[in-house]
Structure formats: structure tokens, C-alpha cells
Amino acid sequence: MNLASLPSSGRPDTAGPLELDHAALQRVHQHLDDGAVTPAIGPWAADIVRLLNGALATELVCVLRYKRHHFTATGLNAPAVAAEFMVHANEEAAHADRLAARIVQLGGEPDFSPEGLLDRSHAGYDVALDLKSMLRANLLAERVAVEAYRQMIALVADKDPTTRRLLEDILLDEEEHADELAGLLEQ
Structure with a gap:
């Protein structure tokens, strides 16, 4: 449809006015104990909590892997790379905290x-001792996380915009981590 075929209002003739669903607004008065879980998200809350718990497990495994690599990295470039591993560990821990808080908001645990933990995680743990292998393992885990977050965002889509935005924020960090690790591997 081109703009010339639209009526002067700018909307197709078949489109109704943009109005809130007042019946849905009235339904939120029920079940006040549900907190942030309103009737619109209710049917999806358990599935979203399950997805978020998978992401939480992934973040926790990433924290453990990055911390292990931080403390065991050796070699000429190790101090700078180990410092980056700790930065990533702290960012992954912050992701885990945000995911846990959202799970609670949705009425989950x-x-x-x-x-x-490893079974629930999308990414693996690694015990490599050489720096290049550590970088590769972390890059692989970040790439897995990027793909997992992209899929979760698509699954959540308009069912829960708040969770979608949270996942999009975390995805941005994970993409940045992957780029940084790829750059370190090239050095």
C-alpha cells in the first residue's frame, strides 16, 4: 500500500482507532499478588521464567569460566587478557543479577x-591453561550466548516487552564481548 492510497487520516479505512483495552485494564485489579504478571503476560510467564533460568545458568557458568581463566592465565600477554577476563566475569555476574530479578518479578524462582548448572547452561565450562585456548573457549561461549539471546528475543517478542528489552541489553554486551575476544585472538 502506498501513502497516496491512504485516507487523509493516514490510516487504512479498515483500521480502527488506537485505543486501550479497558476490559484488560479492569482485569488487572484481580490477583494483585501476581505483581508484574498481568493477564496479558500470564499465559507466557512460566515459559519465560524457564527461558530466563536457562540464561541465568549460562551467565553463571560464564562467570565461573572467566574467573578461572583470569586467575590461571599465564604468559607475556596474560596480565592484559586476564584483566579483560575479570571485566567480562563482572559483566556476566551483573547479567545474572538482572535475570534473577526479572524471574522474581514474573513470579518465578x-x-x-x-x-x-552445566545441563541448564547454553555455554560450557573450560579448564584450558594456555591463553589462546582460553580466548577461543570464551569466544565460543559468547557466540553461543549471542545466538541463545537472539532466539529468546524472537520467542518473547511482544509477549513480554520488558523481558525482551532486558534480553536485548544483555545481547548487546555479549556481542561486544565476542568482538573484544575475537580482537584479542588476532593479536
Whole structure:
């Protein structure tokens, strides 16, 4: 449809006015104990919590991997790379905190249990001792995280805009991490 075919209002003739769903606004008066979970998100809340707990596990595994690499990195370039590993570990921990807070807002329980952590995580843990292998393992994990966040964003889409924005913010950081690690590998 081109703009010339639109009526003077700028909308197609079949489009109704933009109005809020007043019945939905009235339904939010029910179930006040549900907090941020309103009727519109209610059908999706459990699935979103499950996705977020998978992301939480991934972030926790990434924190552990980055910290291990920070403390065990050796070699000529190790001090600078190890410092970057700690920066990434702290950023991943902040992601985990944000995910856990959102899980609670949605009425769920963040799963911090170490039991099954690797099974819930999208990324793996690594015990490499040489710097290049550490960089590769972290880059691989970041690439996995980027893909997982992209998929979660598509799944959540308009079902939960708040969670979608959170995931988009974290995705931006994960892409930055991947770029930084790729640059370090080239040195």
C-alpha cells in the first residue's frame, strides 16, 4: 500500500482507532499478588521464567569460566587478557543479577543451584591453561550466548516487552564481548 492510497487520516479505512483495552485494564485489579504478571503476560510467564533460568545458568557458568581463566592465565600477554577476563566475569555476574530479578518479578524462582548448572547452561565450562585456548573457549561461549539471546528475543517478542528489552541489553554486551575476544585472538 502506498501513502497516496491512504485516507487523509493516514490510516487504512479498515483500521480502527488506537485505543486501550479497558476490559484488560479492569482485569488487572484481580490477583494483585501476581505483581508484574498481568493477564496479558500470564499465559507466557512460566515459559519465560524457564527461558530466563536457562540464561541465568549460562551467565553463571560464564562467570565461573572467566574467573578461572583470569586467575590461571599465564604468559607475556596474560596480565592484559586476564584483566579483560575479570571485566567480562563482572559483566556476566551483573547479567545474572538482572535475570534473577526479572524471574522474581514474573513470579518465578531463580535457579542458582549448582546441581545441574552445566545441563541448564547454553555455554560450557573450560579448564584450558594456555591463553589462546582460553580466548577461543570464551569466544565460543559468547557466540553461543549471542545466538541463545537472539532466539529468546524472537520467542518473547511482544509477549513480554520488558523481558525482551532486558534480553536485548544483555545481547548487546555479549556481542561486544565476542568482538573484544575475537580482537584479542588476532593479536
